[in-house]
Amino acid sequence: KQEVTQIPAALSVPEGENLVLNCSFTDSAIYNLQWFRQDPGKGLTSLLLIQSSQREQTSGRLNASLDKSSGRSTLYIAASQPGDSATYLCAVPFYNQGGKLIFGQGTELSVKP
Amino acid sequence: KAGVTQTPRYLIKTRGQQVTLSCSPISGHRSVSWYQQTPGQGLQFLFEYFSETQRNKGNFPGRFSGRQFSNSRSEMNVSTLELGDSALYLCASSLSVSGATEAFFGQGTRLTVV
Numbered sequence: 001k002q003e004v005t006q007i008p009a010a011l012s013v014p015e016g017e018n019l020v021l022n023c024s025f026t027d028s029a030i031y032n033l034q035w036f037r038q039d040p041g042k043g044l045t046s047l048l049l050i051q052s053s054q055r056e057q058t059s060g061r062l063n064a065s066l067d068k069s070s071g072r073s074t075l076y077i078a079a080s081q082p083g084d085s086a087t088y089l090c091a092v093p094f095y096n097q098g099g100k101l102i103f104g105q106g107t108e109l110s111v112k113p
Numbered sequence: 114k115a116g117v118t119q120t121p122r123y124l125i126k127t128r129g130q131q132v133t134l135s136c137s138p139i140s141g142h143r144s145v146s147w148y149q150q151t152p153g154q155g156l157q158f159l160f161e162y163f164s165e166t167q168r169n170k171g172n173f174p175g176r177f178s179g180r181q182f183s184n185s186r187s188e189m190n191v192s193t194l195e196l197g198d199s200a201l202y203l204c205a206s207s208l209s210v211s212g213a214t215e216a217f218f219g220q221g222t223r224l225t226v227v
Contacts, residue, residue: 031212043119043203044218089156091216098169099212100146101205103156 002027002094006104013080014112021075021107023090028068031093034101035064035075038087047088048075080111115140117206117219125225131192134222138185138206144168145187146211147179150201150221159202161211162187168210194226 005024013019023033032051036044050057050066050073057064063076077084087108091101118137126132138145146169147159158171162181179189185206191198201223205216 034216036218041201041223043117043220044205046215046217049215091156093212097212098161099210100158100161100169100171101148101156101212101216102158105155 002092002097002102004090004092004102004104006088006090006107008107009105010108010110012110012112015080015082017080017111018076018078019080019109021077021088021109023073023075023104025071025073025092025094025102027094027096028071029095030068031095031099033064033066033073034091035062035073036089036091038089038106040087044089077109080109082111082113085109085111117204117217119202119204119219119222121222122220123223123225125227126194128194128196128226130194131190132194132224134189134191134202134204134224136187136189136204136206136219138187138204139217142206142208142217143185144207144209144211144214145181145185146205146207146216147187147189148203148205149173150203151199156203159189163210191224196226199224199226 035047048064061078087106089106093099146161161169181187201221208214
């Protein structure tokens with residue numbers, strides 16, 4: 001069974017810190033990996049998509065890496081701000097699941113001023 | 114460019130009733146997927162429609178159904194509502210089939226069954 005796991009489940013950091021969120025998946029046969037942000041009670045906002053052939057992708061203060069062979073991805077957030085507080089989810093479409101997104105349980109991030 | 118629009122945003126229904134949720138994808142996107150989000154189970158895939166055809170289906174009972182129209186708009190229907198159906202229902206739109214291209218989500222419909 002293909003699974004996606006995110007560690008830690010929750011993280012609290014002071015403003016200005018650089019931080020890393022982790023995502024692991026059980027099968028390397030994936031189309032891509034997508035990172036999302038979710039604010040309480042809201043929908044998902046797409047942050048970054050890394051194609052299976054890529055090693056990393058950057059957008060502003062965010063950098064995501066992908067290592068298919070080890071089944072891992074990291075989301076690096078530089079110079080964190082209180083506005084970054086949200087739940088971060090990674091999602092993986094596996095080849096033999098018809099491309100549906102399998103989500104991790106998310107990391108709830110709190111950035112304290 | 115308009116994003117993914119879901120209506121209504123909030124719904125309160127009674128057990129046994131049925132409900133229809135609507136999703137309008139981003140213009141030009143042909144794939145619409147539906148997900149259920151609950152605190153206990155997280156995000157779970159319901160089904161995907163592409164060019165008016167159901168392409169993939171998750172492990173949900175037959176009370177959950179959907180359809181897609183020729184303009185790519187999609188509806189999801191839940192019949193004989195149960196308390197456990199209370200959840201945030203999210204719709205995702207993508208240019209091509211699910212998984213192959215980036216997914217964009219709507220704000221969701223919060224369904225409460227009482």
